[in-house]
Each structure stands twice: as C-alpha cells, then as structure tokens.
Amino acid sequence: xxxxxxxxxxxxxxxxxxxxxxxxxxxxxxxxxxxxxxxxxxxxxxxxxxxxxxxxxxxxxxxxxxxxxxxxxxxxxxxxxxxxxxxxxxxxxxxxxxxxxxxxxxxxxxxxxxxxxxxxxxxxxxxxxxxxxxxxxxxxxxxxxxxxxxxxxxxxxxxxxxxxxxxxxxxxxxxxxxxxxxxxxxxxxxxxxxxxxxxxxxxxx
Amino acid sequence: xxxxxxxxxxxxxxxxxxxxxxxxxxxxxxxxxxxxxxxxxxxxxxxxxxxxxxxxxxxxxxxxxxxxxxxxxxxxxxxxxxxxxxxxxxxxxxxxxxxxxxxxxxxxxxxxxxxxxxxxxxxxxxxxxxxxxxxxxxxxxxxxxxxxxxxxxxxxxxxxxxxxxxxxxxxxxxxxxxxxxxxxxxxxxxxxxxxxxxxxxxxxxxxxxxxxxxxxxxxxxxxxxxxxxxxxxxxxxxxxxxxxxxxxxxxxxxxxxxxxxxxxxxxxxxxxxxxxxxxxxxxxxxxxxxxxxxxxxxxxxxxxxxxxxxxxxxxxxxxxxxxxxxxxxxxxxxxxxxxxxxxxxxxxxxxxxxxxxxxxxxxxxxxxxxxxxxxxxxxxxxxxxxxxxxxxxxxxxxxxxxxxxxxxxxxxxxxxxxxxxx
Numbered sequence: 001x002x003x004x005x006x007x008x009x010x011x012x013x014x015x016x017x018x019x020x021x022x023x024x025x026x027x028x029x030x031x032x033x034x035x036x037x038x039x040x041x042x043x044x045x046x047x048x049x050x051x052x053x054x055x056x057x058x059x060x061x062x063x064x065x066x067x068x069x070x071x072x073x074x075x076x077x078x079x080x081x082x083x084x085x086x087x088x089x090x091x092x093x094x095x096x097x098x099x100x101x102x103x104x105x106x107x108x109x110x111x112x113x114x115x116x117x118x119x120x121x122x123x124x125x126x127x128x129x130x131x132x133x134x135x136x137x138x139x140x141x142x143x144x145x146x147x148x149x150x151x152x153x154x155x156x157x158x159x160x161x162x163x164x165x166x167x168x169x170x171x172x173x174x175x176x177x178x179x180x181x182x183x184x185x186x187x188x189x190x191x192x193x194x195x196x197x198x199x200x201x202x203x204x205x
Numbered sequence: 206x207x208x209x210x211x212x213x214x215x216x217x218x219x220x221x222x223x224x225x226x227x228x229x230x231x232x233x234x235x236x237x238x239x240x241x242x243x244x245x246x247x248x249x250x251x252x253x254x255x256x257x258x259x260x261x262x263x264x265x266x267x268x269x270x271x272x273x274x275x276x277x278x279x280x281x282x283x284x285x286x287x288x289x290x291x292x293x294x295x296x297x298x299x300x301x302x303x304x305x306x307x308x309x310x311x312x313x314x315x316x317x318x319x320x321x322x323x324x325x326x327x328x329x330x331x332x333x334x335x336x337x338x339x340x341x342x343x344x345x346x347x348x349x350x351x352x353x354x355x356x357x358x359x360x361x362x363x364x365x366x367x368x369x370x371x372x373x374x375x376x377x378x379x380x381x382x383x384x385x386x387x388x389x390x391x392x393x394x395x396x397x398x399x400x401x402x403x404x405x406x407x408x409x410x411x412x413x414x415x416x417x418x419x420x421x422x423x424x425x426x427x428x429x430x431x432x433x434x435x436x437x438x439x440x441x442x443x444x445x446x447x448x449x450x451x452x453x454x455x456x457x458x459x460x461x462x463x464x465x466x467x468x469x470x471x472x473x474x475x476x477x478x479x480x481x482x483x484x485x486x487x488x489x490x491x492x493x494x495x496x497x498x499x500x501x502x503x504x505x506x507x508x509x510x511x512x513x514x515x516x517x518x519x520x521x522x523x524x525x526x527x528x529x530x531x532x533x534x535x536x537x538x539x540x541x542x543x544x545x546x547x548x549x550x551x552x553x554x555x556x557x558x559x560x561x562x563x564x565x566x567x568x569x570x571x572x573x574x575x576x577x578x579x580x581x582x583x584x585x586x587x588x589x590x591x592x593x594x595x596x597x598x599x600x601x602x603x604x605x606x607x608x609x610x611x612x613x614x615x616x617x618x619x620x621x622x623x624x625x626x627x
Contacts, residue, residue, distance in 0.1 A: 012220045019224030027576035030569070034578055162581065179576060183308065190227075190309040198223045205216045 005203050012202035013195060020180065028175050033064055033162040042158045044070040044111065044145035047082065051133045051146075053157040054089070062124035064117045064162035065131070068147025071108035080105035080144050082135040086116050089128040098129075108144060113160075120164040131157065209345050211330050215323055218352040222319050222362050227312035230574040231566055232298035234314040234365030238282065239294040240265055241275030252444035264448045269435045270398035274370060278317040286313050298566070299580055302573050311574060315365030321373045322361045326352045328376040329529060336383060336496065337534040347533035354529070356521050356555055363571055366519035371396035375403050376526055378410060382496070386414035390428035398431040402523060405510065408482055409502045412494040461513035474513050478506050481618060497535055501618045503527045508551070508611030512604055518567060521555045543617055547610035554610075557603035560585050561596060 047069075055065065065086065083102050087095040099118040107114065121127070135144070147158035165171070184191050240251060248254045251265045251272045265272060283290060286309065293301055293310045301307060326348045334344035351357065360366045374396030381389035393410050397403045411425035439445040462470035485494055485502050494502075507524035510516075528551070532544045559567050563586040569579045589596045 012223075015220060016224050020228060023228045023572050024575045027569075027572040027579050030582055031576060031578045033581055035581070183575070187306055187309055190306070190312075194223060194227060194312075198220050201216050201219050201223070205213055 005205075008202040008205050009199045012198040016195060016198055020183075021176070024176050024179050024183075025172070028172065028179060029167070032165055032167065034165050035160055035162045041150040042068055042111075042147040043150045044068075044147055045155070046143040047133065047135045047146040048143065050135070051157075053131050055129050055131060055157070055159055055161065056126060057121070057124045057129070057161050057163070058126070059163045060123055060125045061120040061164045062129075062161060063120040063164040064115060065129075066113045066115050066160040066162075067131070068111055068158050069103075069108040069114055070111035070145035070147065071105060072110060072143075072145060077105040077142060080136065080142070082133055082144070084114070084116060085132045085134075086118070087130045087132070088121070089130055095130060105144065111145075111147065124163075131159075211327065211345065211348065214345060214349050214352065215326060218323060218326065218349075221353070222322075225358065225362050226315050226319060226365075227308050228575055229363040229571045230302060230307075230311050231364040231366075231571060232301065234311070234318070235294060235298070235301055237271075237275050237365075237367055238279055238314045240272060241277070241279035242291060242294055244276035244279055250439060250442050250445070252439065252448050253442050256444045256448075264444075266448055268398050268401060268432070268449060269439050269445075270395070270431070271367065271400060274367070274399055281317060282313045285316075286310055299573075299577070302577050307574060315362070318361050318365050318367055318369050321369045322352065322357060325369060325373045325376050325526065328373070328380050329526065332376070332380050332530055333534050336380060337530075339534055343533050347529055350533065351526060351529045354525060355552060356525050359555075359559070360519040360522045364519065366522070368400060368402075368519045368522050371400045371403050372522065372526055374399070375406060379496075379500075379530075382410070382413060382499075387424055387427050390414055390424045391431065394428040394431040397428070398435040401432075402507075402510065402520070404429075404432065405478055405506050406503050409485060409494065409499055409506070412482075412485055412489050413496065413499040414493070416491070416493050457514040457516075458510065460515060474510055477509050477513070477615070481505060481509075481615060484619060497531065498618065500527045500531045500534075501614060504531065504547075505611055505614040505618055508547070508607065508614060512554070512607035512611055516558070518555070518559055518562070521551065521558075524551065540617060543613055547614055550606045550610040554603045554607035557599065557606075561600045561603070563587065 067084070081102060081104050083100060085100045086098045088098055089095055098121070099116055101114070101116055103114055133146070149156040149158050243251060243254065251269075254260075255264050287306065289304070289306045290310055290313075293304050293307060296304060301310075304310075329351045330344045330348040333339050333347045334341060357369075361369050374392045378389040378391075378393035378396070381392065390407070390410055393403055393407060397407065407425060407428045411421045411428065414424040415421045436445075436450065439449075458474045459472045461473035463473065464470050481502055485498065488494070488498075504524045504527035507527065511520050511523060528544060528548050532541065532548065535541070562568075563584050564570075565580060565582070565584050566573075568584060569582050573579050583591065586596065
C-alpha cells in the first residue's frame with residue numbers, strides 16, 4: 001500500500017518536472033531574436049525636427065531595433081511621413097547605411113513599436129550605430145510622438161535591440177537549464193509548495 | 206475502470222492541472238483579480254469608480270455579481286499570495302510576466318476557476334449517475350471527459366477564465382431541476398447574474414421545470430430575479446449602462462445578419478434561438494420538456510451563439526457540458542453519431558479559431574511566463590499576412606464547421622422535443 005502511494009507521489013513529481021521541461025523548451029525553441037534589455041519607462045515627446053541618436057549593441061549579430069511611436073487618438077493620416085535610417089559609424093565622419101524605412105501615420109498605433117529588421121551584423125558588439133529620423137509633420141494638433149527614456153538627463157531614444165541567436169542542441173540545453181534555475185531561485189517557496197501539494201494529492205489517490 | 210472512482214478522477218485531474226496552471230499565463234485572470242482587489246477600498250460601483258479614476262486598465266464589462274465574485278476570489282487568494290500581489294495585479298499584461306512571484310500569483314489568480322471546474326465535474330458525475338441513471342462507469346467516463354477536454358483545459362486551466370462559474374451554477378440547476386425546479390431556476394439565474402449568456406437558456410429551463418404555463422412563468426420569474434436584482438442595483442449608474450448592460454459584447458449576438466436591402470437586416474441569432482424555443486414550446490404544451498431535449502436545446506443555442514458571433518475563446522466552453530451530458534447520457538446510436546461529430550467539429554473549429562486569432566496571448570503568449578522573449582514572435586495571422594497569404598477563407602471554414610454542428614443538432618431537437626423520455 002505504502003509502496004503504491006510512494007509510486008504515485010514520484011509519478012506526480014515526474015509529471016510536474018516533465019510539464020515544466022516541455023513548456024520551457026517550447027517557450028525557448030522558436031525565439032531566434034533575443035534581447036538583453038527590458039523596456040524602460042517611456043516619455044513621449046512630439047517629433048517635429050530631424051533627430052539623430054547613437055546606439056551601441058552589447059553583442060554580435062545585432063539584427064533588430066525597435067523604436068516607440070505614439071499616434072495620439074489614432075489620427076489615421078498618411079500626410080505624416082518619417083524616414084528612419086540606421087547606419088554603422090566607421091570612424092568620425094564615415095557612415096555605412098544598413099537599412100532605411102519610411103513610415104506614415106497609418107503605421108503607428110497609440111502607442112506602438114516600429115521595427116527595423118536587417119541581416120545580422122556579425123561584429124556588432126560595442127560598435128556605434130546611428131539612427132536618423134527625418135519627419136514631415138502634420139499640423140500642430142496632429143503631431144506624432146516619439147518615445148524617450150524617462151528620467152534620463154539628456155534625451156535618450158527608447159529602443160529595444162535584438163540579436164539573432166544560433167540555436168544548437170547544446171545552446172538550447174544550456175538555455176533551458178538557465179531558465180529553470182532562474183524560475184526556481186526566483187520563488188523557491190512556491191516550487192516547494194507546488195511539489196508538496198502534488199505529492200499530497202498523489203498520496204490521497 | 207474497475208478500480209476507478211470519482212475521488213481518484215478529481216485527484217488525477219488536480220495533479221494534471223498543477224503541471225499546467227502555474228506555467229501558463231493569460232492576462233484576463235490577472236485583470237479579473239485586479240477588479241476584485243477593489244474590495245480593499247470598499248468600492249461598490251466598480252463601473253463608476255474605474256471611469257472616475259480613469260483607471261489604467263480596461264473598464265469592467267460584466268454584470269455586477271461578477272464583480273462581487275471577483276471580490277470573493279481576491280479575499281480567498283490574498284492570504285495565500287504573500288506580499289507583492291497588489292503590485293503584480295497593477296502591472297501591465299506583459300510587465301506582469303517578469304515580476305517577482307509572478308508564477309505564484311498567476312497560479313493563485315486561476316485557482317478559484319480551477320476549483321469551480323473540479324466542482325462542475327462532480328455535478329456532471331451526479332447528473333449522469335443519478336438524474337440520468339446511467340451508472341457509475343458512464344458517469345466516471347463523462348466526468349473524465351469533461352475535466353480533460355481541450356476546451357476546458359484551455360479556457361479554465363490555461364487562461365483562468367471565469368465562464369466556468371456561470372456554467373457551474375447552470376449545471377447545478379440541471380441537477381436540481383427534477384427535484385427542486387424553482388431552486389434550480391434560481392441557481393441558473395445566479396449564473397446569469399455573473400455572466401449574461403445563460404439568459405438565453407432560462408426560457409428552455411423554464412419549459413423543462415413544470416408542465417403548467419403558470420408554474421413555468423413563476424419559475425422563469427425566479428430565474429430572472431437574481432439577474433434583475435443585481436442589475437437594478439446599478440441601473441442609475443451611467444457607466445454601468447454603457448460598460449456592461451449595453452456594451453459591445455452584448456451586441457455580438459446581433460452580428461450575424463441577412464441583409465434585406467435599404468440598410469435593414471434580419472438578425473440570425475435571435476431568429477434561430479426563437480425558432481428553437483417555439484419548437485420546444487410546441488412539443489411541451491401538455492408535458493414538461495424532457496431532460497435530454499432540454500440538453501439538446503441548450504447545446505444548440507450555445508453553438509449558435511458561439512459560431513454566429515465573433516466568439517471569444519472561452520465562449521467555446523459553453524456548449525461542452527451539455528454535449529458531454531448528452532453524449533454519455535443517452536444510447537441512441539444515431540444521436541450519438543451526430544453528437545460525436547458535433548464534438549469533433551467544435552474541437553477542430555476551436556483549435557483553428559484560436560490559431561488564427563490575431564492575439565499573441567492566445568498562442569505563444571500563454572507560455573510567456575517561461576520566456577518573455579516569446580512576445581517578440583509574430584502571431585500566426587501576422588506571419589501569414591507578412592507573406593501575403595490570405596487565410597480568411599480558412600477561418601471562415603472553421604466557423605462554418607461549427608455552424609454545421611449547431612444546425613445538425615438543431616435538426617435533432619425536432620425529434621427529441623417530440624419524443625417521450627423514459
């Protein structure tokens with residue numbers, strides 16, 4: 001009888017572990033564009049004049065940068081146009097253009113991301129990239145807004161940078177290991193209670 | 206099934222849920238608990254309060270009793286949650302995922318709904334075993350089917366939707382219908398006061414509750430009473446009228462229409478539900494509407510509403526308990542075939558609809574608590590659109606499949622209404 005109860009408890013725990021492993025694998029498997037940055041608190045300021053900002057990716061294979069725009073009250077107006085250019089800075093004055101995108105009032109939500117995606121930049125870690133914005137604005141009452149990091153002394157563009165990862169079985173395994181240990185150590189009490197609860201229920205079967 | 210019993214099935218289902226509920230996340234469970242958290246501030250009129258304070262979250266669109274239910278859920282969950290629950294509840298849908306204690310809070314936010322699902326399993330068992338007298342084996346199979354069916358797992362265990370509460374009360378009503386018809390209608394009315402959809406089932410329940418028209422009307426009155434009472438408490442609140450009583454959600458019932466020209470249209474759901482009611486009334490003038498005929502009508506009404514309006518994923522749960530009770534609670538081969546096909550069609554249609562809804566929280570986003578970066582993946586519709594693939598016809602095909610299930614059951618109601626039940 002006791003042997004059967006112990007077997008039930010072990011099976012319940014195996015189920016919890018298998019379920020967590022399968023779900024963590026599923027959650028990590030399809031993500032190829034990884035980011036190392038959480039979204040900051042954002043302030044939206046009107047986009048009236050041309051602007052230039054520098055960004056510095058931390059890793060290689062930089063392939064996406066997201067900017068935040070706000071189309072207040074969703075003014076669906078394509079008279080608003082903005083050209084966004086991303087260039088890699090080589091020395092003081094030389095710039096190599098990587099991609100450019102023209103957006104209109106029809107592309108912007110209240111608030112929403114605009115994504116520039118391009119082939120992975122192999123040696124992007126610690127390189128300087130420049131984002132240039134050239135708006136053609138609507139009348140004052142129909143301005144589009146651009147997201148800036150709240151609380152920074154100088155205006156700092158709110159961006160989110162992504163890197164293309166190459167997923168090998170070894171790197172996936174490492175990723176799953178890191179993720180599960182992060183989840184466990186962020187709330188060990190919860191996992192303990194969860195396993196005790198599952199064990200208790202299995203004992204009652 | 207020799208050594209199986211109800212306790213064993215409930216325990217196994219609970220263990221299964223423990224492996225799913227904490228690791229899957231949908232913001233709706235958080236939002237409902239957030240609304241319930243206003244119990245701390247002793248807010249009575251949630252509709253007015255959210256509008257006055259210009260709350261960061263969506264307004265409250267459900268009937269007043271749903272708000273009181275969420276308050277109860279919050280009071281149940283708060284002592285178990287520890288510190289940080291309120292901060293988690295106040296955070297945005299995506300931000301909530303990365304917060305300290307998110308897995309615990311997420312699990313607790315679904316706990317009341319999961320317990321209601323288990324309770325509904327007990328009632329399904331009792332209806333098949335006692336009310337329909339089909340024996341232990343069938344009752345256990347039906348309970349296991351109900352507790353483990355993909356729609357219940359998705360809507361309740363994964364999403365934590367509170368549609369299970371009205372369903373629980375309606376199932377209780379079905380269980381009590383034969384012995385205590387007036388009490389049964391009252392509990393169905395409580396379900397209606399939590400979420401309005403069982404309102405469409407009340408007339409059919411009234412037909413099955415008594416033989417005489419006067420008794421039926423009285424029972425219907427008892428059924429509608431909790432709904433009317435709860436709504437009347439707030440009838441003077443402009444915000445309640447706008448956000449709940451006349452919200453866009455109620456308008457979905459009138460979405461399917463046949464244009465008759467000059468900007469006028471015939472509304473499909475009221476016509477078809479009305480037709481079902483007239484047929485049920487016609488065949489029950491000298492006797493109560495039979496229990497199986499009632500179940501068939503309730504399933505058909507639910508399917509019509511789900512497939513002829515732009516349904517939310519959790520709405521697909523509505524017909525399932527009735528289809529389960531019918532499938533396991535009767536032995537007519539022809540009807541079993543139709544019911545089996547209807548269940549298969551509903552499951553396929555549900556899966557297709559979910560995958561083709563442009564909402565990241567219905568697919569990848571559900572496992573975002575295990576990796577936030579999954580938010581960066583496009584939804585399936587976004588992915589298809591970016592590649593210039595028109596998928597609207599596939600979505601329409603899934604909806605049509607569900608409507609086919611509804612109409613085939615509607616045809617079955619004709620025979621079932623007329624048939625004398627043993």
